[in-house]
Amino acid sequence: MKDGAESRRYHHGALREALLEAAEAELIEKGEDGFSLRSTAKRAGVSHAAPAHHFRDLAALLHALAARGFDRLTAVMKAEQAAAGADAAGTDDAAGQVVAAGIGYVRFAIDNPALFQLMFGGRGGGDKPAELAKAAEAGFSVLVNGVARVGGRDALTTEAGWRDVMAVWAIMHGYAHLAIGGKVAWLSDQPFEAQRAVIADQVRRALRLAEG
Amino acid sequence: MKDGAESRRYHHGALREALLEAAEAELIEKGEDGFSLRSTAKRAGVSHAAPAHHFRDLAALLHALAARGFDRLTAVMKAEQAAAGADAAGTDDAAGQVVAAGIGYVRFAIDNPALFQLMFGGRGGGDKPAELAKAAEAGFSVLVNGVARVGGRDALTTEAGWRDVMAVWAIMHGYAHLAIGGKVAWLSDQPFEAQRAVIADQVRRALRLAEG
DNA sequence: CTGCCCCCTTGTCACTGTCAAATCCGTGGT
DNA sequence: ACCACGGATTTGACAGTGACAAGGGGGCAG
Numbered sequence: 001m002k003d004g005a006e007s008r009r010y011h012h013g014a015l016r017e018a019l020l021e022a023a024e025a026e027l028i029e030k031g032e033d034g035f036s037l038r039s040t041a042k043r044a045g046v047s048h049a050a051p052a053h054h055f056r057d058l059a060a061l062l063h064a065l066a067a068r069g070f071d072r073l074t075a076v077m078k079a080e081q082a083a084a085g086a087d088a089a090g091t092d093d094a095a096g097q098v099v100a101a102g103i104g105y106v107r108f109a110i111d112n113p114a115l116f117q118l119m120f121g122g123r124g125g126g127d128k129p130a131e132l133a134k135a136a137e138a139g140f141s142v143l144v145n146g147v148a149r150v151g152g153r154d155a156l157t158t159e160a161g162w163r164d165v166m167a168v169w170a171i172m173h174g175y176a177h178l179a180i181g182g183k184v185a186w187l188s189d190q191p192f193e194a195q196r197a198v199i200a201d202q203v204r205r206a207l208r209l210a211e212g
Numbered sequence: 213m214k215d216g217a218e219s220r221r222y223h224h225g226a227l228r229e230a231l232l233e234a235a236e237a238e239l240i241e242k243g244e245d246g247f248s249l250r251s252t253a254k255r256a257g258v259s260h261a262a263p264a265h266h267f268r269d270l271a272a273l274l275h276a277l278a279a280r281g282f283d284r285l286t287a288v289m290k291a292e293q294a295a296a297g298a299d300a301a302g303t304d305d306a307a308g309q310v311v312a313a314g315i316g317y318v319r320f321a322i323d324n325p326a327l328f329q330l331m332f333g334g335r336g337g338g339d340k341p342a343e344l345a346k347a348a349e350a351g352f353s354v355l356v357n358g359v360a361r362v363g364g365r366d367a368l369t370t371e372a373g374w375r376d377v378m379a380v381w382a383i384m385h386g387y388a389h390l391a392i393g394g395k396v397a398w399l400s401d402q403p404f405e406a407q408r409a410v411i412a413d414q415v416r417r418a419l420r421l422a423e424g
Numbered sequence: 425c426t427g428c429c430c431c432c433t434t435g436t437c438a439c440t441g442t443c444a445a446a447t448c449c450g451t452g453g454t
Numbered sequence: 455a456c457c458a459c460g461g462a463t464t465t466g467a468c469a470g471t472g473a474c475a476a477g478g479g480g481g482c483a484g
Contacts, residue, residue: 012462033271033337037441047464049442058441059245121329121393125245167414170386177385178378181333202379205417249472259433270472
């Protein structure tokens, strides 16, 4: 049997994935503090030591979870970017796409606060495996490429280009963090379009573009 | 005896402070993950249950530690600000002072990475006590007041003012986080004055000031 | 000097992450 | 069809953790 999802075979077959799923659910429910390897195992319907075969450590599990988060973050950013591109139709609104990516970034953080916090230096802090670094890098590259398309910037090699990228990144990350921390009621309360306008404004300033 | 520091009286007398001291040392040594209430108690030279009398929870201890961190962060920002004011002597370089505060912010993060991370939503996540919120607010107000002095902005009431404040905050926080994560070798490797220039440039852009 | 109250200690509990050994069961060789 | 092989999973155990309940110790008021 190739098992249609919930087969209860002894050899689970997809335990790794199931564990990650359970882990994210636990993370959302109990928060980063209350998270426990044993209870995620229980939620996945296996014994407390089962995860050991798929993840060396608790840290390894969290790292995998974070990597997954980066994958999704990257996807969200790309999606928003693509949507923005469709909006503006013909015009090469490169800046608008960077803004869109930023919106996606912040939106992801708001939608997945616990995961977002885990991704950025939460628990499981030690030695991040290469896999995680690569996933994070992928998300970052969306931003780099976006900035590179704005006004013929060479975001990859020149120092000024890097500064622009970092500035945009810092703004996105800062807003995301603010939003999660509930520090921006004035922002969160706004309709989404207003939030978009605020962030767009800031990004444009950082890139020295005319406003509006 | 009013005990000159290390008195070994049964009634410690300053256990609360000693525990916070030990806790920070432990935090630095073992990182946020390896941190343990019991071992900080041991480091402070008391039994494992002693902290309970001064901090309801592990979370409470961490909150107090974070509050302390905010106090120091505020102090650093103010100090840098004051130094910048002295530099520019007569000129009312309000923007320069905001920049200085930002520098202080990033510098603090670099100098106290573990503490900084704890302060911003690390462990002990649940219900932040009022004390902590107040300490955080104090640091924030340094920034608010600084921005308010720039170009006659009304940072406290107008929405545009808030946007400016948030933009600067986001930039500072973003850079700080980048620096901690080691993501900005290109920045960290620079001499400090170059870092200052980069951040100054960004802050000025966020406040729509002429560059340079 | 004496009693009291607060600070701290000792002891214990449920729970955590990790390791070692036993157990299960699909797979491939015959 | 059989059967051993070997990886996946379980059971069991151990040191450490945070929280709680009692007990002991000492400084300070009377």
